[in-house]
Amino acid sequence: AQSVTQLDSQVPVFEEAPVELRCNYSSSVSVYLFWYVQYPNQGLQLLLKYLSGSTLVKGINGFEAEFNKSQTSFHLRKPSVHISDTAEYFCAVQTGANNLFFGTGTRLTVIP
Amino acid sequence: IAGITQAPTSQILAAGRRMTLRCTQDMRHNAMYWYRQDLGLGLRLIHYSNTAGTTGKGEVPDGYSVSRANTDDFPLTLASAVPSQTSVYFCASSDSGRSDTQYFGPGTRLTVL
Secondary structure: OOEEEOOOOEEEEEOOOOEEEOOEEEOOOOOEEEEEEEOOOOOEEEEEEEOOOOOEEEOHHHOEEEEEOOOOEEEEEEOOOOHHHOEEEEEEEEEEOOEEEEOOOEEEEEEO | OOOEEEEOOEEEEOOOOOEEEEEEEOOOOOEEEEEEEEOOOEEEEEEEEOOOOOOEEOOOOOOEEEOOOOOOEOOEEEOOOOHHHOEEEEEEEEOOOOOOOOEEOOOEEEEEO
C-alpha cells in the first residue's frame, strides 16, 4: 500500500522569505511524484513532477522539489515567496495509471 | 479552449434525492477521473475511466456511479444522496498513462441536508 504524508497542515511565512513544504511517501513499488497547487475556489493545477532522471525538479512559479529515495521524501521549496503564492499545496504519488494518491495538503499563507 | 467544465458550480440537495454532476473536457483526453475533497483528507478518487466505454472504482466508490458514453463526458451520479456525501467534487482528465499530468476542473460544491 502507498501513502502520502504532508507533515505541516499550515505554513505561514513572510513575503520574500524562503519556504519548504514537506512531503514523505511510502510505497513498495516505484513511484511518480507530483506537487499540485490549489488557489482559492479553483481546481488543482500541476506545479511539477518527478518521473525519472535528475532528482531536482523545477516547476512553475519558481518552485522546485528534490526527490530523495533513501528518505522517501519529495519536499517542495521556493527561495523567495510572493503574496500570490498563498494557496493549498498537495503532494501526490502515483504507482499505476489510476492510482494517484494525494496528501492532505499544506496551506501556505504568505504574510506581507 | 475551456479545458474541463463542471456543472453545477454548487448545489444544495435534500437527502434521498438523485443528483448528477456533469463533467466535460475538450482536450480529447482518454482518461477521466472523479475525486472528492474533504477538509483534512485531501482528495480521494471515486471512479475513473481509462477510455470511452470503460470505468473503474477508486478508493471511495460506494454511493456513486459513473458512465463514459463518449470521450468528452464523464457524469457522476449519486443515486440517493446522504449527508456524508457533502463535499467538493473535482473532475480531472489526463491523456493516458501512468506519468501523465491530470488536469482538473473548477469543482462542484455539493451540500446534502
